[in-house]
Structures are given as C-alpha cells and as structure tokens.
Amino acid sequence: MPQPPALEPAELPSDAVEVGRIADAWGVKGWFKVLPYSSDPEALFASRSWFLQPAQKGGKSFFSGTVLLPIRQARTHSDAVVAWAHGVDDRDAAEALRGARIFVPRESFPATSDDEYYWVDLIGLAVVNREGIALGTVSELLPTGPQTTLVLSYEHEGKPRERMIPFVSAYVDKVDLAGRRITVDWQPDY
CATH class of the missing domain: 2.40.30.60 (RimM)
Known part of the structure; x- marks a missing residue:
C-alpha cells in the first residue's frame, strides 16, 4: 500500500x-x-x-x-x-x-498576448454568429492537430447536442471575455 x-x-x-x-x-x-x-x-x-x-x-x-x-x-x-x-x-x-x-x-498564470486565451477562460462562453444567432456554449476545447476546436453544447428539439467550430481566425471574429461571448462566421446548419 x-x-x-x-x-x-x-x-x-x-x-x-x-x-x-x-x-x-x-x-x-x-x-x-x-x-x-x-x-x-x-x-x-x-x-x-x-x-x-x-x-x-x-x-x-x-x-x-x-x-x-x-x-x-x-x-x-x-x-x-x-x-x-x-x-x-x-x-x-x-x-x-x-x-x-x-x-x-x-x-x-503567465500573461497572454493579444489574441491568446487560456482555455479555461473560454469554457462557458456563449457563441453567436455574425447574424446574432446563438450557436451554443463552449463546453470544452479539443486539440485536433494543427488547430484547436471549440466544442459547443446546445439543445435542439429538447435534446442535448454538440457542435464543433475550428478556433481559427478564419471562423472566429471576436472573443469578448468581459462580455462572455465569442462571435463566429458560422451557420447553425454547418
């Protein structure tokens, strides 16, 4: 023992x-x-x-x-x-x-530079697209090789679902930590 x-x-x-x-x-x-x-x-x-x-x-x-x-x-x-x-x-x-x-x-924690975020700060943030449509809440982040992927939790017709969005500048417009919100170029049907 x-x-x-x-x-x-x-x-x-x-x-x-x-x-x-x-x-x-x-x-x-x-x-x-x-x-x-x-x-x-x-x-x-x-x-x-x-x-x-x-x-x-x-x-x-x-x-x-x-x-x-x-x-x-x-x-x-x-x-x-x-x-x-x-x-x-x-x-x-x-x-x-x-x-x-x-x-x-x-x-x-060491200080971050602009456009750098600790994963723990992103968990729980609301994610909306450019049109203001809610896509879900960040439940986790996955390292997927060359990039990190946001895993969003949301409900559809009363059932829990997940949506994944690459956490790269091509899709992520803005991270507002103070406002607890991430704005992305993504549609609900992707």
Missing part, C-alpha cells in the same frame, strides 16, 4: 483554476506524471505551489479537503509533464497522490 506524503491542509484560493491531475508515479525517486488540461501547461510550470484536492469520482485518496503541495521541479518529458514535490521522496509517496486534482492561483 502506498505511503502518503505529509501534506499541509490549505485554503483553496478564490482565484484557483483546476489545471490538471496527477496520473501516476514516475520513476522511483518521488517524481509523478501529470495530465495537464491544456496543451501548453505554463501555469503548472509557473507556480511553485500547487493546491490538491482528491479525485472527484471514485478512487482512493489519502487526504481530504484541500492540501498544499510545494513543487521542487516541473518539466516536460517526452509528451508528458512530470513533477517532483517537497515531501514526496519515493515512488510510494508519489503513488499515494494518484488521481489528485491540481489547482493553481490564477495570478500565477
């Missing part, structure tokens, strides 16, 4: 954003593999402290509530992210963290 690391209880910051989860131990010295929720996990690398919560569904957890995990190092390795934390010094301690959800304060 994995030995849990000593974790310090903490208060989840009001601006905390869930950015990934711990997948499994990596190696024998306490490193663990992280599954980031973004194709560019800069927020994980920028924050020196992560806040953990147990997995939402099922799974066994060695802690409850929110705990603070001070990070020694986080980096990309092949096509994954791996990290090493203070107090997590062997494989058993790393395995004890499996499934934990990772949160970081929004203030630790």
Whole structure:
C-alpha cells in the first residue's frame, strides 16, 4: 500500500483554476506524471505551489479537503509533464497522490498576448454568429492537430447536442471575455 506524503491542509484560493491531475508515479525517486488540461501547461510550470484536492469520482485518496503541495521541479518529458514535490521522496509517496486534482492561483498564470486565451477562460462562453444567432456554449476545447476546436453544447428539439467550430481566425471574429461571448462566421446548419 502506498505511503502518503505529509501534506499541509490549505485554503483553496478564490482565484484557483483546476489545471490538471496527477496520473501516476514516475520513476522511483518521488517524481509523478501529470495530465495537464491544456496543451501548453505554463501555469503548472509557473507556480511553485500547487493546491490538491482528491479525485472527484471514485478512487482512493489519502487526504481530504484541500492540501498544499510545494513543487521542487516541473518539466516536460517526452509528451508528458512530470513533477517532483517537497515531501514526496519515493515512488510510494508519489503513488499515494494518484488521481489528485491540481489547482493553481490564477495570478500565477503567465500573461497572454493579444489574441491568446487560456482555455479555461473560454469554457462557458456563449457563441453567436455574425447574424446574432446563438450557436451554443463552449463546453470544452479539443486539440485536433494543427488547430484547436471549440466544442459547443446546445439543445435542439429538447435534446442535448454538440457542435464543433475550428478556433481559427478564419471562423472566429471576436472573443469578448468581459462580455462572455465569442462571435463566429458560422451557420447553425454547418
């Protein structure tokens, strides 16, 4: 049975954003593999402290509530992210963290430039076309090779549906984060 690391209880910051989860131990010295929720996990690398919560569904957890995990190092390795934390010094301690959800304060996110957006900021935005017709709400984003695709949730005749729109300038006219709205060049019957 994995030995849990000593974790310090903490208060989840009001601006905390869930950015990934711990997948499994990596190696024998306490490193663990992280599954980031973004194709560019800069927020994980920028924050020196992560806040953990147990997995939402099922799974066994060695802690409850929110705990603070001070990070020694986080980096990309092949096509994954791996990290090493203070107090997590062997494989058993790393395995004890499996499934934990990772949160970081929004203030630790690197600044974006014009026409760059964090995926988490786009989730929940209403999407309308140039004619003002509501197309749905962004429920997720999918990396589909050379571009990212917006996945919209909407209802048609009382049934839940999904619509996908490439998140590229050819189709996206404007992203208004303050207004919680994305305007696109897209028709409902596409």
